[in-house]
Amino acid sequence: MTGHASAPGRVNLIGEHIDYNGGMVLPAALSVGVTVELEPRDDDRMHVSADQYDHPIERGLEEEARGDWSDPSVGALREAKSLGLIGGGADLIIRSNMPQGAGLSSSAALTVAILKAARDAAGPTAPNDAEIALAARRVENDYLGVPCGIMDQFAVAIAKPGMAMALDTEKLNYELVDLPRGQTFVVIHSGVSRKLTDGRYKERKVECDGAKAFFQTNDLCHLEPEDISASGLEEPMRKRALHCATEHRRVLSMLDALKSEDIGKAGEMMNESHISMRDHFEMSVEPIDALVSTCTEQGALGARLTGGGFGGCIVALVANARKEEWLSKVLALHPSAKFVCEA
Ligand code: GLA
Numbered sequence: 523m524t525g526h527a528s529a530p531g532r533v534n535l536i537g538e539h540i541d542y543n544g545g546m547v548l549p550a551a552l553s554v555g556v557t558v559e560l561e562p563r564d565d566d567r568m569h570v571s572a573d574q575y576d577h578p579i580e581r582g583l584e585e586e587a588r589g590d591w592s593d594p595s596v597g598a599l600r601e602a603k604s605l606g607l608i609g610g611g612a613d614l615i616i617r618s619n620m621p622q623g624a625g626l627s628s629s630a631a632l633t634v635a636i637l638k639a640a641r642d643a644a645g646p647t648a649p650n651d652a653e654i655a656l657a658a659r660r661v662e663n664d665y666l667g668v669p670c671g672i673m674d675q676f677a678v679a680i681a682k683p684g685m686a687m688a689l690d691t692e693k694l695n696y697e698l699v700d701l702p703r704g705q706t707f708v709v710i711h712s713g714v715s716r717k718l719t720d721g722r723y724k725e726r727k728v729e730c731d732g733a734k735a736f737f738q739t740n741d742l743c744h745l746e747p748e749d750i751s752a753s754g755l756e757e758p759m760r761k762r763a764l765h766c767a768t769e770h771r772r773v774l775s776m777l778d779a780l781k782s783e784d785i786g787k788a789g790e791m792m793n794e795s796h797i798s799m800r801d802h803f804e805m806s807v808e809p810i811d812a813l814v815s816t817c818t819e820q821g822a823l824g825a826r827l828t829g830g831g832f833g834g835c836i837v838a839l840v841a842n843a844r845k846e847e848w849l850s851k852v853l854a855l856h857p858s859a860k861f862v863c864e865a
Pocket of ligand 1: 539541625670671672830
C-alpha cells in the first residue's frame with residue numbers, strides 16, 4: 523500500500539546545543555515542511571525524486587552515505603526496514619517548501635516524514651511518534667555521522683502548530699505550551715548558509731564531552747554556573763559548559779514567562795541567549811549578530827540565532843501590531859536576509 527505523511531520544520535525559540543547536554547529546550551513547529559509519498563518495493567533499492575532537485579536518484583539500501591541529498595532518504599529507509607515497516611526498499615516522492623541549510627531541521631523533517639509514510643504503508647500496528655523520532659535521530663547519528671541531540675526529531679514528529687514544546691531531553695518528557703497572543707515569533711534567514719556536517723557542530727560536541735569528563739557528569743546543564751566559573755576547567759571548555767548551564771536556566775525562565783504571558787521577560791531571555799551563544803558557545807557569525815541587533819533596535823522584544831549555528835536563521839519576538847513595518851525596516855537594512863515564516 524502507498525504511504526503518505528508530512529512533517530513540519532521547527533524553529534527553536536530558546537535552548538541551543540543543550541539537547542545533548544541534559545537540558546530543556548523549547549522548539550515550535552513551523553508552517554513550512556516536507557511531504558512524502560512512499561511506495562514499498564520488493565528489492566532493497568530506493569528511487570527518490572524531490573521537487574527541490576532536478577534529477578531523481580536510484581541507490582541500493584546497502585550503500586553508505588556519500589554526501590549528497592539522497593543520503594537521509596537511504597538512512598530513513600534502512601531504519602524503516604529494521605523497524606519492520608517495509609520489507610525492502612521504496613520509491614519516494616518528496617515535496618518540500620523548506621529552505622535547506624537554514625537551521626530549521628529540513629533533514630529531521632524529511633527523515634521523520636519518510637518513517638511516518640512507511641508506518642502509514644504498514645498499517646495500524648506500527649511505532650508511536652516518539653519511537654519514530656528516536657529512529658530518525660539514529661539516521662543522523664549512525665548513518666549520516668551527525669552527532670546531534672534529540673530536539674529536532676522530537677519537535678517535528680510531535681509538536682503542534684501554534685504551540686511550543688518544552689522538552690526535557692534527558693527524560694524525554696514534554697509539555698505543549700501556547701505561544702503568546704498579540705505577538706509573533708518571526709523567522710528570518712540571514713543569507714549565510716551552513717551544514718551540520720561541516721565539522722563545527724561536532725567540534726562543539728567534542729568540547730562539551732571534554733567538560734563532561736572534567737566534571738564527571740553527563741549533564742552539564744544541571745551544574746551551578748558559579749561552580750563552573752570557579753572550577754579551573756580550561757578554555758574553551760569552561761565557556762561551553764557555562765553556556766549550557768545558563769541556557770538551561772534561561773529556557774526554564776522563558777517557559778515561566780510564556781505561561782504567565784510576561785512577554786518582556788521572554789524577550790529578555792532570547793537576548794541573553796544570543797549573547798551567550800555569541801560569547802560563550804561561539805556559534806554565531808558577524809552577519810547574524812548584526813541582524814539580531816537590528817531586530818531589537820527596530821523594536822523586537824527579543825531576538826536570537828536559532829538552530830545549530832554558524833549561519834542560518836534568527837528568530838525574533840515582535841508585537842503583531844508592529845510586525846509588517848518592523849519586518850520591512852529590518853529587511854531594508856539587511857538586503858541578503860529573507861523572511862521565512864512565522865512560528
Ligand atoms: C541542531 C541539532 C540539534 C540541536 C541544535 C542546536 O539542530 O540537530 O540536535 O543540538 O542543532 O540546539
